Amino acid sequence: MTTVIAFILMFGLLVFVHEWGHLIFAKRSGMLAREFAIGFGPKIFSFMKNETLYTIRLLPIGGYVRVAGEDPEIIELKAGHHIGLEFDGAGKVNKIIVNNKDKHPDARVIEVEHADLDHALKIVGYEIDEDERLEFDVDPKAFFVMDEKETQIAPYNRQFASKSVPQRAMQLFAGPMMNFVLAIIIFFILGLVQGVPVDEARLGKVIEDSPAQEAGLQSGDEIISVDGQQVSTWEGFTEIVRQHPDQELTLTVSRNGDTEELNVTPQSVQEGEATIGRIGIERAFDESFTKTVQFGFTQTYDWTKLILVNLGKLVTGQFSLDMLSGPVGIYDATDRVVQTGFINYMMWTAILSINLGIVNLLPLPALDGGRLLFVGLEAVRGKPIDPQKEGIVHFIGFALLMLLMLVVTWNDIQRLFL
Template identity: 45%
Template sequence: MVKTILVFLLVFGIIVIVHEFGHFYFAKRAGILVREFSIGFGPKLFYHRKGETTYTVRLLPVGGYVRMAGYEEADLRAGMPVSLFFNEENKVEKIDLQNKLQNVNSIPIEVTNFDLEEKLFIEGRIEGQADEVHSYSVTRTALLVEKDGTILQIAPKDRQFQSASLINRMLTNFAGPLNNFILAIIAFSLLAFIQGYVPSSEALIGEVQEDTPAAEANVENGDRILSIDNTEIDSFNQMVTVVGQSPETEMLFTIEKQNGMIVEKNITPESVDDGQGNQIGRIGVQTYLDRSLSSKITYGFTQSWQIISQIVVILGSFLTGGFSIDKLGGPVAIFATSQNVAQAGLFGIISFIGYLSVNLGIMNLLPIPALDGGKLLLNIVEGIRRKPISEEKEGIITLIGVGFLLVLMLAVTWNDIQTFFLN
């Protein structure tokens, strides 16, 4: 169990960090203030501040987020007691929202008014001076200490997400899924180099087993199957399917040898049990293992594309065959799968990272409000309208998306619990 938990945290952590780093990097590049880079949700377990950003690890390892200025502001409001800290120029450099004992170097006030975006000031009544309101200038880089102790930097208007150009906002929104695709490509390419080969999807013959129909017909490693009974063969899987449908039936194989010669062979697949009581045909060959450098480099791209294609087909089936929650999986399903991955060792972990990273990238690009795809859709609408959607309308749209995702996540999680732990 401990090994499974560690694998789950490792895999999920890597994928989330890489995804959020994409948003983080392009936001920084666009001049957007990134207040927090968080791994996990809920109460914070650890935090470290460097530069303008606070890096946190939170209790629930079910995702992460990059907190960009303009999306979520600190919980500062009129009537709140806060402590103000000043620099040498007598400007506020820190606003502490924690309800703790006052520091001798701070001034406690009850906030009456503030503007931390444009005019940069805060007003309030000093404790013990109930009738007099004092106004203080705030520096552009002043810090806010939230009630849970998280330190954030205030964001003048020009540092907020909405102030960035449309193209920079689109790049920032797309960067998370993009990083997931890049991670998957690297993972699968790394897997190919570690293994030393790539299983070929082409209609090539790999190892030929002794005393099998293929061996008796002098089929050799590296031979290419061009057709079977005049049916053109494009892939190894297609060949397996065609052969599997004809046990104990003589079939005409057209084969291209490694020297370029074309030969024809009559081969009768032997009948074997598929483990489910069905008889299928087999000729006794394995998938061809390509050991070339080019195949190892391109495997990251081809394998990632293959997974993308499979996911698109599944998503398309929701439109043609109806929605089925059984086709979806959440953190519980990932955790349950992590047990098998842990047993598979390094190869299994790397492959799992690639597979999940592609999945996360595709799912985040769905045009659902609150997901990256939903944000990109709003960016496109803004580009067409040549003006942004009002913050109020965007907030409502996002709230609807969050509600939908929350309900979907609960349903998927309950379904996963029933599937993996209650059945």
């Protein structure tokens, strides 16, 4: 149960931050954000606030922000349609009843001759069996009412396509950007909680009754060399220890400005199928605020570089699809991480956040990177790509991504149960 809660919280945070980035920049540029969703499929919870429907959906495989104009508008009023109109105090249409007009006895029923809800915001028509031509102004925040469900209209200036190239690009980029920001914040918090791991081979805590304590090692000691071999990093020192189980090592130690030599014999420990050496020490941490701030950025940069390198290996065939993980594999990995403690769980969350940001920036259809590519092409061409053609590309891309997710999930299940 602990892993289930941890996975839901982690997944919810990553998706929420990503989609929140899209939402905030959509609203800042004046776009109508119709829905902010966590998950896909049937709604299990929803509420309306400031023009946006916030929903939690059943399938935990992502999320989305639905902005007006990204998909064909919901309702198109054509000549000959019979509709009901309700008005606000200023005499403007604030509700357009598309059907079930009998449930709105106060609505004024007309036959549509022409309607422009994109630019002019006018409806022209006639009352039933009347010849007088009528023209009505429509409130920019009017609602369609269909099957008693209200949907706000979206004038062109509230639609995605109406905004400038920089505004649209920023709205698309904001989701992945917020994942990187989240990673920086998490690493910063980890730095505040535990300090920043030092690069040099300096000892932190020495575990009681360990080979290190028996050898006389103390917290704050800095290892200069092992058996005459110079060491300058914590990783270099621990690797030597790991490779010499049950073999005595001579350590040259710097302590309070003095140098001395101590002998220690690493204890044999089984790690998987390998036998390694351990002496019972922990890494030293720097607790300065400056180092903590730097840690947030440097860790995010280092993990971004590592993920990009591995992604490059996948593209060049050095990694196979069998090495990818989907939701099942991530859940299994989260289960193992949770058992190692809260610090590692937070670090795992930050790494996944970076991963999510990078994947979404890939120039693939249906991903933020693919949509950014189309915006970039528009900037180069000086005119937009045909929306229908772009929509087909994204639809095919989304279908292929879902197929890839199914394949990866099947591989995860095979690794777990076969």
